[in-house]
Amino acid sequence: MDASKADIAVAAKRTFRLGDFARNQLRNIAPFITLLALVLFFSIASPSFATLDNLENILQQVSVTGIIAVGLTFVILTAEIDLSVGAMANATAIVLTFFTLQPDYVNIGNIPMPGAVAIIFALLACFLLGLLTAFGVTRIGIPSFIMTLAMMQIGAGISAVLVRGQIAYSVPPLIQTLGSKSIAHIPWIIIVAALFLLVAHLVLTYTRFGRYVYMVGGNREAAEYSGVNTRLVVGAVMVISAMCSGVAGMIGVAYFGSAQQNEFDTFLLDAIAAVVVGGTSLFGGRGGIGNTIVGLFVLGVLNNGLDYVKIDSFLKILIRGLILLAALVINIYAERLRAPRSDGG
Amino acid sequence: MGPALLELSGISKSFGGVQALRAVDFSLKVGEIHGLVGENGAGKSTLMKIIAGVHAGYDGEMRVDGKVVHFRSSADALAAGIGMVHQELSVAPDLTVAENVFLGVQPVNRLGLVAWRSMARRASEQLNSLGLDIDPRARLGDFPIGVQQLVELSRVLFSGARIIILDEPTSALSPPEIERLFEVLIRLKRGGRSIIFISHFLEDILKVSDEITIFRNGRKVATTPVTEGINKAWIIERMIGAGREELEESYLGEIKLTSKPEAPVVLEVKDLTLAPAYRDVSFAARGGEVLGIYGFMGCGQLELARTLFGKLKPDQGSLAISGRPANLANTSAARQAGVAYVAESRRSMLFGEEPIYKNVSIAVLGRLARLVLKPDRERALAREQVKALDIRPPNVEARLRGLSGGNQQKVGLAKWLTHAPRILLLAEPTRGMDVGAKEDVVKIVRALREKGIAIVVFSTEPETVLSLADRVLVMRKGEIAHEFADEAISKDRLLAAA
Numbered sequence: 001m002d003a004s005k006a007d008i009a010v011a012a013k014r015t016f017r018l019g020d021f022a023r024n025q026l027r028n029i030a031p032f033i034t035l036l037a038l039v040l041f042f043s044i045a046s047p048s049f050a051t052l053d054n055l056e057n058i059l060q061q062v063s064v065t066g067i068i069a070v071g072l073t074f075v076i077l078t079a080e081i082d083l084s085v086g087a088m089a090n091a092t093a094i095v096l097t098f099f100t101l102q103p104d105y106v107n108i109g110n111i112p113m114p115g116a117v118a119i120i121f122a123l124l125a126c127f128l129l130g131l132l133t134a135f136g137v138t139r140i141g142i143p144s145f146i147m148t149l150a151m152m153q154i155g156a157g158i159s160a161v162l163v164r165g166q167i168a169y170s171v172p173p174l175i176q177t178l179g180s181k182s183i184a185h186i187p188w189i190i191i192v193a194a195l196f197l198l199v200a201h202l203v204l205t206y207t208r209f210g211r212y213v214y215m216v217g218g219n220r221e222a223a224e225y226s227g228v229n230t231r232l233v234v235g236a237v238m239v240i241s242a243m244c245s246g247v248a249g250m251i252g253v254a255y256f257g258s259a260q261q262n263e264f265d266t267f268l269l270d271a272i273a274a275v276v277v278g279g280t281s282l283f284g285g286r287g288g289i290g291n292t293i294v295g296l297f298v299l300g301v302l303n304n305g306l307d308y309v310k311i312d313s314f315l316k317i318l319i320r321g322l323i324l325l326a327a328l329v330i331n332i333y334a335e336r337l338r339a340p341r342s343d344g345g
Numbered sequence: 346m347g348p349a350l351l352e353l354s355g356i357s358k359s360f361g362g363v364q365a366l367r368a369v370d371f372s373l374k375v376g377e378i379h380g381l382v383g384e385n386g387a388g389k390s391t392l393m394k395i396i397a398g399v400h401a402g403y404d405g406e407m408r409v410d411g412k413v414v415h416f417r418s419s420a421d422a423l424a425a426g427i428g429m430v431h432q433e434l435s436v437a438p439d440l441t442v443a444e445n446v447f448l449g450v451q452p453v454n455r456l457g458l459v460a461w462r463s464m465a466r467r468a469s470e471q472l473n474s475l476g477l478d479i480d481p482r483a484r485l486g487d488f489p490i491g492v493q494q495l496v497e498l499s500r501v502l503f504s505g506a507r508i509i510i511l512d513e514p515t516s517a518l519s520p521p522e523i524e525r526l527f528e529v530l531i532r533l534k535r536g537g538r539s540i541i542f543i544s545h546f547l548e549d550i551l552k553v554s555d556e557i558t559i560f561r562n563g564r565k566v567a568t569t570p571v572t573e574g575i576n577k578a579w580i581i582e583r584m585i586g587a588g589r590e591e592l593e594e595s596y597l598g599e600i601k602l603t604s605k606p607e608a609p610v611v612l613e614v615k616d617l618t619l620a621p622a623y624r625d626v627s628f629a630a631r632g633g634e635v636l637g638i639y640g641f642m643g644c645g646q647l648e649l650a651r652t653l654f655g656k657l658k659p660d661q662g663s664l665a666i667s668g669r670p671a672n673l674a675n676t677s678a679a680r681q682a683g684v685a686y687v688a689e690s691r692r693s694m695l696f697g698e699e700p701i702y703k704n705v706s707i708a709v710l711g712r713l714a715r716l717v718l719k720p721d722r723e724r725a726l727a728r729e730q731v732k733a734l735d736i737r738p739p740n741v742e743a744r745l746r747g748l749s750g751g752n753q754q755k756v757g758l759a760k761w762l763t764h765a766p767r768i769l770l771l772a773e774p775t776r777g778m779d780v781g782a783k784e785d786v787v788k789i790v791r792a793l794r795e796k797g798i799a800i801v802v803f804s805t806e807p808e809t810v811l812s813l814a815d816r817v818l819v820m821r822k823g824e825i826a827h828e829f830a831d832e833a834i835s836k837d838r839l840l841a842a843a
Contacts, residue, residue, distance in 0.1 A: 004636065004660070046664070193779050206718055207716055207717055207718060208710045208714050208715070208716060208717075208718055209716075210718075211703070211707075211710060211718060212710075213709055215696060215699070217695070218696045218698055218699060219692075219693075219695070219696050220694075221692075221693040221694075222688075222693055222694050222696055223696075223697055223707070224656065224675075224696065225654070225656070225686055225688045225693055225694045226676075226680075226681060226707040226708045227676050227677050227680025227685075227686075227708055228676070228677060228707065228762060229675055229676070230679035231675065232677070280544055285696075285698065286698070300582065
């Protein structure tokens, strides 16, 4: 009698613990289950989906988004947002082509430079643009939502002025290699994206700066009252985001084979979706590169898989939207599940 | 003076088991200014909120003009001619001055549209009588707090209310502004209005009131006309209670202050000004000494504390740390200069979702690691502190949110103790703590003092200051009004100085 009572008590305690665990891990578990479900669904729906070749396709398709999402992960972890990532990618790519010798029929009055110089100029461009964003957000105090909206226009403007409605094709050989060549049958672009994700993960997990990013996102006021230079941290993540976008833009142009205006417009939504679908909190402080990787896969599998099943192509946009909405609901819900105990202490 | 306009009898009110008012009687005559005094939590504001319809649930009876009333909302009270200005400023900073004066009661023309011109003119007239000559079309938020408070006052003063309740109306006002407010109050009184006036500033109360009522622990202690014999000392004696032994002990019990004039000056503040919070603040804090800075809510001490930690930038004045001029550009610079700050609310200094060790190590990460974190050293440091301060549970992986308030407060202290700071600023270090936890904090602070740290305690609670400080500065409306050093000090003297 007593023993069974004790058993019940233990069982009750265990389920409570399990519930607690699930509650706290919802933001990590949910995206993973989503990914598994999608893979399962498309594998059953189409025999040619679950192949190694298609895995390579998917990885290649999410690489550019992935590099952008790396920077965006830093930004969202500090509870800020960067809406200029697509425009920064575009502007950097076009600065790169502007300083690269183009075929004769491209008439944009550009200034050809050696490849290394063009790359440095392009990196400098996205660094300076990121610095401008950082200045606006941390020094002037413009909310990042608005500041990066302005930077989006500025990036688009730079692209428009430099490319003048035309299309540029050539990029320096190094970028050409990274964007469109393979090594041992593995496309360089996948390696570059993987490296970015790896380094970002190491920085966020094992460095002092990474800790500050999480702490600033978790409670900015407390970070400031702990003597953390929160403006420096926020400024740094804005610069990181701009530079990741810049690299993504350069390699993306080599991958796509051309540089033109508005080329990266869809990448803003995709990158935000990848970070948020992965489970990184929109309120900052929770999540990380691991989440972003899962989010990228969810997005990649979804985009790729929908091509393998017979669905009205116009319906695909709607389906993507609905899945993004579901992820957002889970993101907010995960936050709220944790909240009830927030005032208990 | 006329007959009773407002009468309350046997009013009791409790908030979740805490008795805020116990069978209080109160009456207000037509054409009188009635001053209300009492300590924080004595029940003054609660009673006023009942009269103004904010608290609908209470025991007892309220009569206006002899008729029993029971207000369900502040709109009910307003309809019965009762208006209240609450302690917390409640203006709409983005609206114009005139819109604020007529908030909710904008005059309209025949078409039902807001009559902007007449509204501006009438606002201007009303503000003029309070001595304010400002453009009624300007945005209110652009004016200093004092002006905003006057605008809020004018909203109620000229609303036509027969009974006007003012809760701490003078806290943000300059002496000339207070003078003008008093003139208006007296004019309104002569016009037959009745005014209830709550203030911590006893001089203000004595100056303007016809009668005063004193509250203590939810009870009315005395109501008396203001006559020759009624002075500050008389009021304080009743506010703090001369009847009960232990109470008397805590209020009149004297604590001997012993400053350390020979100890080295660690923090020197000269003519520090940050408008409108405080001005011309100068003092020195010495190593191994606890300096208490006491003052009422809103006297500028919290802003002063934040300035010393680099969170706020002063308009003028200078700081020196260990004799060297310090320009604290941000909190990070302050930390590097050896300043530590324990904030007044746990929410603003701790990370609820993170384990104890991350909460402790955040302030010393730079010392532990330039680039790569050393989690083992973080945990070791945290374990030392958890043991030294007896933090429970003694598990550095425990998430902070699960800890009790007192233990959270200790974690907030612990993060500054792994490497002793030169200056430790404590804002309301014992607010909301139980007796045991308070004693722990006192012990910790004493131990730190022995290490030669200069400690500055900022508090609005006299007990906190008295239990910790070796020397006390009293701030009053943004200025240092008094210094207690090397003398015996009691709560009543502290209150009298503020």
